[in-house]
Amino acid sequence: MKLRNIYFTAIAIVLLASCKSFIDKPYDNRLELKDVADYEGLVIQAYPERQDMFTDILTDDFHHYATTMQGSMGPRYIPIFMYKDDYQEANASPSAAYSHYYNKIYLTNNVIEEVMNSNGPSAHKDAVLGEALMLRAYCYFALTNLFGMHYNPNTYTTDLAVPLIIDVPKANRPTFSRSTVKEVYDQIDKDMAKGLSLMRSGSSYLSANPYRFSLASVHAFFSRVNLYKSNWEEAVKYADLVIQEKGFTVRDLAKDITVLNTTSIANFALQFMNPSTHSNILLANQTNIFLVTPTGFRLSGFYPSHVYTYGTSMFTSTDLRRQLISTGGTVIDSVSLYVKYATQPNQPNVGNTRYECFTIEEVLLNRAEANLKKATPNVADAIRDIEEIRKKRFTNYVPLNTTGLNNDQLIALVLKERRIELLGQGMRWYDVKRLGITVEHRLIRYSPSTGTILVPNDKRTALQIPLGARIGNPVLENQLNPR
Numbered sequence: 001m002k003l004r005n006i007y008f009t010a011i012a013i014v015l016l017a018s019c020k021s022f023i024d025k026p027y028d029n030r031l032e033l034k035d036v037a038d039y040e041g042l043v044i045q046a047y048p049e050r051q052d053m054f055t056d057i058l059t060d061d062f063h064h065y066a067t068t069m070q071g072s073m074g075p076r077y078i079p080i081f082m083y084k085d086d087y088q089e090a091n092a093s094p095s096a097a098y099s100h101y102y103n104k105i106y107l108t109n110n111v112i113e114e115v116m117n118s119n120g121p122s123a124h125k126d127a128v129l130g131e132a133l134m135l136r137a138y139c140y141f142a143l144t145n146l147f148g149m150h151y152n153p154n155t156y157t158t159d160l161a162v163p164l165i166i167d168v169p170k171a172n173r174p175t176f177s178r179s180t181v182k183e184v185y186d187q188i189d190k191d192m193a194k195g196l197s198l199m200r201s202g203s204s205y206l207s208a209n210p211y212r213f214s215l216a217s218v219h220a221f222f223s224r225v226n227l228y229k230s231n232w233e234e235a236v237k238y239a240d241l242v243i244q245e246k247g248f249t250v251r252d253l254a255k256d257i258t259v260l261n262t263t264s265i266a267n268f269a270l271q272f273m274n275p276s277t278h279s280n281i282l283l284a285n286q287t288n289i290f291l292v293t294p295t296g297f298r299l300s301g302f303y304p305s306h307v308y309t310y311g312t313s314m315f316t317s318t319d320l321r322r323q324l325i326s327t328g329g330t331v332i333d334s335v336s337l338y339v340k341y342a343t344q345p346n347q348p349n350v351g352n353t354r355y356e357c358f359t360i361e362e363v364l365l366n367r368a369e370a371n372l373k374k375a376t377p378n379v380a381d382a383i384r385d386i387e388e389i390r391k392k393r394f395t396n397y398v399p400l401n402t403t404g405l406n407n408d409q410l411i412a413l414v415l416k417e418r419r420i421e422l423l424g425q426g427m428r429w430y431d432v433k434r435l436g437i438t439v440e441h442r443l444i445r446y447s448p449s450t451g452t453i454l455v456p457n458d459k460r461t462a463l464q465i466p467l468g469a470r471i472g473n474p475v476l477e478n479q480l481n482p483r
Contacts, residue, residue: 036120039111039356040128046107046135047211049286050355051097052142053293055425057081058454060379060439061419061428062295062302068335069301077294077302081441082452085464085483092294095466097146101139102165108136109168127202133195134213134221137188140164141225144184147481149462150433151229156181160479173472178465178479185229192222196239210283216245217282220358223366228434232374239367242281248388249279249360253320254395265326265339272340273354282357295424296341303336304423314420318395338424356389356425361389365418372411379410384415393421434459459483 033039056062064081075088089095116125140162144323148161155458161184163176176224179187195217199206206214213221223239236373260268275283295302307314315322327336341353356362364385371382383402391397402410419428432439436456443451454460462481470476 036118036124039115046104048104050284051100054092055429058480059428063305070299083460094463098466105139123202124205126198127205130195130198137191141400148181175473175475217358227366232370235370240364250392284355309336361387363376368414
């Protein structure tokens with residue numbers, strides 16, 4: 001009996017030790033992070049890709065060419081192009097963007113909860129926490145502008161955005177309801193303000209890596225957010241901070257075109273976004289094959305609209321930007337690729353592609369627009385910023401003739417330059433929403449019948465919450481965007 005009791009006692013001790021070991025493990029199987037450097041590594045993993053660039057096909061910048069579309073592309077992209085919700089899920093789609101940004105938010109939430117309890121210098125922890133807060137704000141800004149209506153103080157207390165998750169979920173199968181546009185923007189503002197303060201206090205630990213937030217790219221982010229919120233003075237203020245640090249380092253497009261004309265499109269794209277030779281403020285580096293955009297290969301069926309490829313309504317003959325469009329096909333059914341990213345699949349020597357998150361050009365465009373829209377317009381500064389871009393965009397540069405133009409006409413001029421400069425960068429859809437631009441899409445471009453028309457403040461500008469998100473979170477079924 002004594003031996004038997006000893007045997008069972010030993011088993012009990014082992015079991016208790018095992019239970020304690022199990023209990024001590026993180027509840028969700030996370031790795032145990034101890035040092036601030038560990039959390040910095042998690043922040044690096046939390047940087048999102050440009051999963052919003054599929055939105056180019058929602059805009060007036062791209063047309064559908066039915067005869068060139070590969071069969072498998074139709075179910076993926078035709079419904080999206082026609083503003084419908086029943087698309088086949090793909091790498092470049094609303095569903096992919098939704099899950100991608102929330103995966104990154106989950107990582108940032110882990111850092112935000114725990115990094116200040118880690119080992120390491122307090123200034124280093126400030127820098128990492130500030131960076132995590134900025135990343136969470138960036139992801140929620142993208143999600144809200146994809147799946148919610150544009151920021152409108154008249155309706156934002158009732159307009160639904162996305163679920164606001166600012167803690168690491170502890171429940172086994174948590175469910176989340178959608179927050180309003182105002183609630184999400186309030187959290188974005190809070191995260192950005194605290195994040196900027198912390199990054200400034202921990203500035204000695206900020207990375208100089210162009211794929212991570214710097215103070216300049218944070219200020220560029222502030223400029224964009226305030227532009228979208230119609231806070232014109234603030235948009236100018238933060239753009240000023242960017243230019244003070246970076247200067248008017250506008251891309252010299254003539255040099256880039258020389259590379260394009262003397263080498264392959266694939267090599268050109270690799271060089272076009274090279275941070276060692278170009279002053280991009282923040283970049284994303286990601287795989288290029290069918291990942292973020294349905295507009296970058298010749299079997300996709302989507303190509304730049306004829307306002308870019310025919311006539312002179314957008315490009316003049318001396319505008320170097322027109323050379324970034326590679327044309328082919330026939331006059332009747334021409335196809336054109338915007339070759340900036342070389343996303344043609346299976347190209348040799350092309351692995352990952354760099355995409356811009358923030359550029360000097362966008363900052364100048366933000367400031368020019370805001371300077372014209374604020375209570376006391378600053379016309380001289382607005383035109384100066386536009387000319388800083390145009391100087392590097394024409395073979396025979398001639399300043400714009402703005403004599404006699406009223407403020408509305410000047411704003412239209414700035415917005416035209418914005419559309420041309422940001423073509424193919426995934427920015428036009430947000431401008432369609434915030435500026436109330438009417439867009440018509442036709443499955444057959446030359447059909448005399450009217451296609452699907454998107455009007456200002458159209459409810460379809462808030463993309464539908466993806467089916468995959470609703471299956472895992474059924475409360476969202478009662479919070480769908482109206483159609």
